[in-house]
Amino acid sequence: MDIEKVNSMDFGEFVDVFGNVIERCPLIAAAVWSQRPFSDLEDLKKHFFAFIDALPQSGQEGILRCHPDLAGSELRRGTLTAESQREQSGAGLTTLDADERLRLAELNAQYRARFDFPFVLAARFSDRAAVSRELARRLLCRSAQELRTALGEVKKIGSLRLADLLRADPAKL
Amino acid sequence: MDIEKVNSMDFGEFVDVFGNVIERCPLIAAAVWSQRPFSDLEDLKKHFFAFIDALPQSGQEGILRCHPDLAGSELRRGTLTAESQREQSGAGLTTLDADERLRLAELNAQYRARFDFPFVLAARFSDRAAVSRELARRLLCRSAQELRTALGEVKKIGSLRLADLLRADPAKL
DSSP states (O other), rough: OOOHHHHHHHHHHHHHHHSHHHHHHHHHHHHGGGOOOOOHHHHHHHHHHHHHHHHHHHHHHHHHTTTTTSSSHHHHHHOHHHHHHHHHHHHHHHOOOOOHHHHHHHHHHHHHHHHHHOOOOOOOGOHHHHHHHHHHTTTTTTTTHHHHHHHHHHHHEEEEEHHHHHHGGGGGG | OOOHHTOOOOHHHHHHHHSSSSSTTTTHHHHHGGOOOOSSSSHHHHHHHHHHHHSHHHHHHHHHHOOOOOSSSSHHHHHHHHHHHHHHHHGGGGOOOHHHHHHHHHHHHHHHHHSSSSSOOOGGOHHHHHHHHHHHHHHSSOHHHHHHHEEEEEEEEHHHHHHHHSSGGGGGG
16 A cells, blocks of 8 residues: 555545554544645654654553553453454464463563553564563563553554555555 | 442453443543542543543544444444444434435535544434434534534533443443
């Protein structure tokens, strides 16, 4: 899909296509549409990120709270978004053994209790061993720093999803 | 459900229960959770509305763009949220005849083209005749005024949904 195609979309199409660039936050895509026309992928990305950066801290935490746990109950129940399912699958999180799942569930619970949002990681840059290691490491970080790190991961995930969509064959969308 | 129950929810439960108070914007409920504890329904409402009011104009338009048309394609396809389905049903929008549906579809399309967001109305305060009349009237309003009117309707819808939830039997949630 080229950028002319993106710029020609009405808001309904735009939200259908880009609504999950930021996990379960179609509001953000719907707001970004106000900034069209976009010059290219980088420009589109810039508007998504600027919206996130301009939110009050509660809104930024809100974005994180719309994310599922990695290898968590939503993966087990099959209620992940298609994008999350693909990303968690690619990192090997769908084939953990019982011990690995339990260890990750414990770390996720500790992380949620400590930071009041779930652990978010761009799983496509990771694998099953690295996810646990990174979770254990970030559990020890200070809150303000961890919010910044987590939003950085949201942006990495969003960048990859946007790049996928712009590369995608429009006939398949 | 009493307010103590609300205040005892972790963010996962809170987003599950209040995630659609603002249609398809779980981000807002997830942000409001940061402001707990809440003293009562009015206080909870106040925090939802304050978040909306603090958004940049693109974000406020984004909220509107997450709403479905009244008696539109989502109603026909059966993809409305449970809350919207109930509200549109209650206003008699599920039993329009072909002429009424067509007339509303034309007005909705004109409204979208004029304001770049869909026509939003607290359908529970309305009926099928009033919906068309109000749509035709608001089509003639100035953009800045219409954005304010539409956000007022979002707040009415949110108030009713919150009141329903707080009255609801917690065992049924």
